[in-house]
Amino acid sequence: MSGISEECVRGGTSLFRDINADDDDSQPTEIESLCMNCHENGNTRLLLSMIPFFKEVIISSFHCDHCNWSNTEIQSAGRIQDQGIRYAVKIKSTRDLNREVVRSDSAVTKIPELDFEMPAFTQKGSLSTIEGLLDRTVAGLEQDQTVRRVATPDVALKIEEFIKKLQKLKDVEEEFTLIIEDVSGNSFVENPVAPQKDEAMTVVHFNRTPEQDAQLGLYPENQEDGEPPTNNPEDMRDEVLQFNTNCPDCNAPAATNMKLLQIPHFKEVIIMATNCDVCGHRTNEVKSGGATEKLGTKITLHITDTSDMSRDLLKSETCSVLIPELEFELGMGAVSGKFTTLEGLLINIKDLIVSKNPFMCGDSSTPDRMEKLQLFGQKIDQIIAAELDVHVVLDDPAGNSYIQNVYAPDPDPELTIEKYTRTYEQNEDLGINDMKTEGYAA
Structure with a gap:
């Protein structure tokens, strides 16, 4: 994911400027926009800025003159970083509360001493200080307290006690730790002694897990440059x-x-x-899921028991079905590709020939034809009940059909598989004769 490119320029000057009151180009852009609180028109101010020792950001501030509602947000102007980042800051004095903090919406905020955690994607990104971050957290907890005091007084009392603990942190009577962990790598905590090392802050970069990548809408790609992403069949x-x-x-x-x-x-x-x-x-x-085989396949199953009806069967769209004892043949394309059981295939054949046959009803039907087709349906029922000694043949010139071998990996005595070379006519039906896979650029 990428935002505004770092290389964007305007009149030979970078779009992202240091904040300077004397520079007209560093002044915010003002846009009239709708207030989501009172639905009157308010004013949004946008500023493209650079945070020292960090990166470019987009700062937006909204204010409504009708209801005095205001809101500020910050968005990273760069892409999601290659690694996530984790800041752990020891707050030892009130001066530490003045550190600037960029918190993206994908960041998790923690204070271990209070067993407090603010999950990712629960608040918009913000540019503030550590003190401002604490104030914003308190404001969020106080937002529904009026309703809680009526509906769930016990919960409201516990939240009030926790709010007092958060407010007490601003006095820094005791040292505490603030942790900001951002899987996108776009959060930031100021180092007041930069470029020297900050002894009170630990910064750790980490590799994201697949679950964290999914949260950010990222998908794995091939690590070698120039190679397109590949789909793993196992996945x-x-x-x-x-x-x-x-x-x-x-x-x-x-x-x-x-x-x-x-x-x-x-x-x-x-x-x-x-x-x-x-x-x-x-x-x-x-x-x-594969290519056309070099040889065609003819599979013959001798039905001897009703248990044969539960054999898994794959009939591709190029496969013909034959029952020699009934002098029956269903050509390729008559029934679409199916993965079913032998019983399921026979039922589909019966429905196609008897139940769904348009010549079985209306003016097109004749007594002789109806009697013949009904007799065929009865014979299919007898095959399903293993009352007729027949063979079912799958003849697939593409070699992509299959009948389950219940004795696998040993040979099945009732199942015969023959490989054969396709005829010119069969290759023509499959469109192979017109295929040219070698020397086609010549």
């Missing part, structure tokens, strides 16, 4: 991606979920599922 298997699409039935806006899945003893596949909230239509599809 993608645990992630469900979603993209907007239209329902294939009613064309209403819908969402499609997509997930990468590793099939044991086979390969990776991409499962996509769409659910339409308008018409209730559901569809799922499976795509191969």
Whole structure:
């Protein structure tokens, strides 16, 4: 993430100037803006400034003349730093309370002696002093005290006691520690003796965790210069991606979920599922996660028991389904890619041929055709019940289909897998004949 570049110039002069009352260019820019308290127009002042021994910042201050509400914020004008930063300051005297503090909205503020912690992203960034930081914390705690005294008196009493402890810190009767830890690296605590070392302050730079990077909206990239970020398939298997699409039935806006899945003893596949909230239509599809194999694959399963119906099955969109005993063949593309069980595939075939067949109803239907298709549906039911001795064949010229071997890694006596060289016509159907992967620049 980057803000205003450090190299920005205006008329040959840097946009970010030291604050100087005699320099007209260092005066703030005033903008009329809406007051979020009374909704009248107020005035916002913007100033691009440089903090000595730190970096460029954008300071904004708002004031409303109608309700006298005011607010100040500060934003870093640079990018998120490569490392986070942690300041630990020992407050020994009231002079230490005058140290300037830049606290970004991603910073955590802690006072260990009071067991106090202000989490990140709970307040806007601010430019203040340590005393001002304590005053702002007290003001935040006092904000809802009136309501708490009525709703939860016990909680209000405890907060009042804690506020007194914070106010007492400003007297510095006892030494205490202020810790500011910012994962973005854009917070700052003044060193009053700079450029000499500050004995009362410890500064530690640290590497962010992946969780902290995610909080800042950062994503891992390849560490070698010039190489694009890569997606790790191991990470993608645990992630469900979603993209907007239209329902294939009613064309209403819908969402499609997509997930990468590793099939044991086979390969990776991409499962996509769409659910339409308008018409209730559901569809799922499976795509191969790999390339087209060099050889086609013909898988033959001899069904001998109802337990065969629970075998996992992957049918790619280029696969044909055959049942020789029924003289049945379902060509490639007739049913989209599916990752299901053998029973699920047979039910889909029955629905396609019988239930959803437009020639089974209306004027297009004939008694002979209806009787023939209903008989086919009954035979599919008998196959599911293992009452017919049949073979189911998956013929995939792309080599991306699969039937589970329940004896893996040993051979399955009822499962036969044949590899074959594709014909010219099959390569033409797959679009391989027109592919040129070598010497295409010539």
